[in-house]
Amino acid sequence: MIDKFVRSMAEAMDGIRDGSVVMIPGFAEVGAPNALIDGLIEQGATDLTVIINATGKPRVAGAKVTGFARLVELGRVRKVVTSFVRAGSVCGDAVKAGTVVAEVIPQGTLAERIRAAGAGIPAFYTPTGADTLVAEGKEIREYRGRRCVLEEAIHADVALVEAWMADRWGNLVFRGAGRNFNPLVAMAAELTIVQTHHVCDLGQMPAEQVMTPGIFVDRVLHLPVGDPKLPI
């Protein structure tokens, strides 16, 4: 019997190595696998390259640093690939100090490069960014009269995913805007680890409504962590 559920955070995080490329989805707090990020902090892997859109807001005096920002603060991140680095955020400060390297790219290009890895497309052309700094050092070719940049797939060793519901085959559904990067990173990593709010029996998800088929999922941890926090 296939059973992708793991019973502990330690089991979920088992084997993540120093130097790994880790994908972290989420848009603000919605769809962010925060419990798994805490697990990764605990697990200890360092020298990480993190593919993440939500690198965090500016520091708020007195507020506890959590999630990805905490991973950065602990010096565990070597490089970040994102569409946003905010001045005054923990990540922004680390980039400014030179302790983290940032590759900042358009958000749609980020999403498409992750999907490309999952879909077996090593590279593609896009007009996005063609006339800008993000095209520097990249190949340019014209299609239909528009300059296009050649962009490569982004593969990961590990993807952390937040689902609303999961079954023992690893079939997933997401809630509301919590879908965002979750189905994409699940496809693009060697090892896909899921935290899920709810668990259901096999067959309770109608076949048409499965959003991420279990083939993309390796481990599932049941963690009913509650709703995303309000944005400040």
Added chain:
Amino acid sequence: MIDKFVRSMAEAMDGIRDGSVVMIPGFAEVGAPNALIDGLIEQGATDLTVIINATGKPRVAGAKVTGFARLVELGRVRKVVTSFVRAGSVCGDAVKAGTVVAEVIPQGTLAERIRAAGAGIPAFYTPTGADTLVAEGKEIREYRGRRCVLEEAIHADVALVEAWMADRWGNLVFRGAGRNFNPLVAMAAELTIVQTHHVCDLGQMPAEQVMTPGIFVDRVLHLPVGDPKLPI
């Protein structure tokens, strides 16, 4: 009030010009917009390039020629882009006779080239077909030690779509394996025309379960045509 429903086949087919590129989804009879193909036959546009995976089975003596095969038989198709041309089918005979030009490509490449058009990707690399006849005349580049072919997006003037349910904004759901190429062609054409088995009020489709958002749809015709026929 947005209302994408049209009241007649004539209205659905209005403006399709000779020389158009037309996408027709479906896998065997499942998810095939057969009523709209009949409408196109009636409408009269000719010299068509048709992007279609299901080019048809070998002729059966005495059986009526319908659907795409009928369009070919009437001499309305100039070129077909597909993954399959069967010997002894109407399309196969036309290709053999030289009246139809066939571009036969891998099925996954066909699907991805259609999606690429819909997603604004003018071209991408894929290892599929790299060592084969389908790579002839195409650019080859190596990624991760594998030879890859450069493939371009396929755009269409018109897409014919078969949906299970539609609302007045053109939001669609598909049934069972009837999804296949339908959501892809809907994204890749200038004009997307839908035949739907069922109609629902706006809001009856849960937002998470919409399979093709209405932004990809121009016209919807309500045609409760019944289940797909059994394969012979």
Added chain:
Amino acid sequence: MSTTTEQAWKPLSRDGMAARAARDIPEGWYVNLGIGVPTLIGNHIPAEREVILHSENGVLGMGPAPEKHKENPWLINASSQRISLRVGASLVHHADSFAIVRGGHLDLCVLGGFQVAENGDLANWSHSPKEVARQIGGAMDLAVGAKRVWVVMEHVTKDGQPRLLRRCTYPLTAGACVTRVYTNMAVLDVTPAGFKVAEIIPGMSFSELQARTEAELLR
């Protein structure tokens, strides 16, 4: 210019600019509203006018801001604000959401701007190539992908420097993409010949507008 002339006009407020742009969005358009003033446009589209708002994080059919006790913690927009869904809305993942943007399916996106050049070049994400904080987000995708790109911004900077230029001095978001600009002083179309003034706020003259604009304006 005399003091009395100066007092003859009053630049539009942020809400005033948003309301002005909202007037020009017809029913049936699919529209993405960028962060800042563009987001305010949503408040000025009457509910009975069906304009379908897209948000980069996978939402098509955003409704107005929810009432305090009716907030759904799973629904936010690209500005991380709580939102509601319109009846008829749909939710997709990030690649599908950007397929909508990049595939040319949006009728319009409205973006904020630092600078717009007379050929339609847009700069709205960085003040210098050396800047550490880089906030591209979805702006480059939207500027390249939407059928029309409108920019809403103050006509001049806080220091009085013009933003409508012959050529942008900040790093570009995309080249030759802007089709129309709404400022707190005027509405301008980007034409092959340059900025063409479509409207000036009451009491301001063409020459007063030109005085606040580096690029040469067309009537």
Added chain:
Amino acid sequence: MSTTTEQAWKPLSRDGMAARAARDIPEGWYVNLGIGVPTLIGNHIPAEREVILHSENGVLGMGPAPEKHKENPWLINASSQRISLRVGASLVHHADSFAIVRGGHLDLCVLGGFQVAENGDLANWSHSPKEVARQIGGAMDLAVGAKRVWVVMEHVTKDGQPRLLRRCTYPLTAGACVTRVYTNMAVLDVTPAGFKVAEIIPGMSFSELQARTEAELLR
């Protein structure tokens, strides 16, 4: 070879080949079964062994052929046969279905073959570059994309010509992709040194197998 030697062995039937291949597929694998004999493999995987079958037309988790009156006209496989869904199945569109194939997510695909070369080259879609009927389907995607590619085919053609060759003479489906071959006479692994015989049908000798094979076989 004498007549009595010839009678000492009996090649496997189509079902026999399918059953033999089925034995080697462990629980938990995601598998695509090609048209023809590979499709028969599904009938030989016990229901209690959870092997998840993929079909190119967007089905993950195919079940056995449905009973006559329980057919669902909306469910077919890539061979256009009516199918059932296993509990736990999911349905996706064609690009997502081929993302599963091309993204390297399938543990195995089993394909039919015309010819396999000792370096793993596969020819299974055309007998000549000049052939009008071209039936590529998903074979090239599967051959390139799956983690393992097994081929199930008769050891020789109807005319007795070998199919396991030094080099394929028909147009290729993909280069160096096949990892294992199940014929009606043997099971062979494709190794860097060539075909290595893992198993021969009862009563057949290595030299008898070699006599029916163009490529040099390794013990």
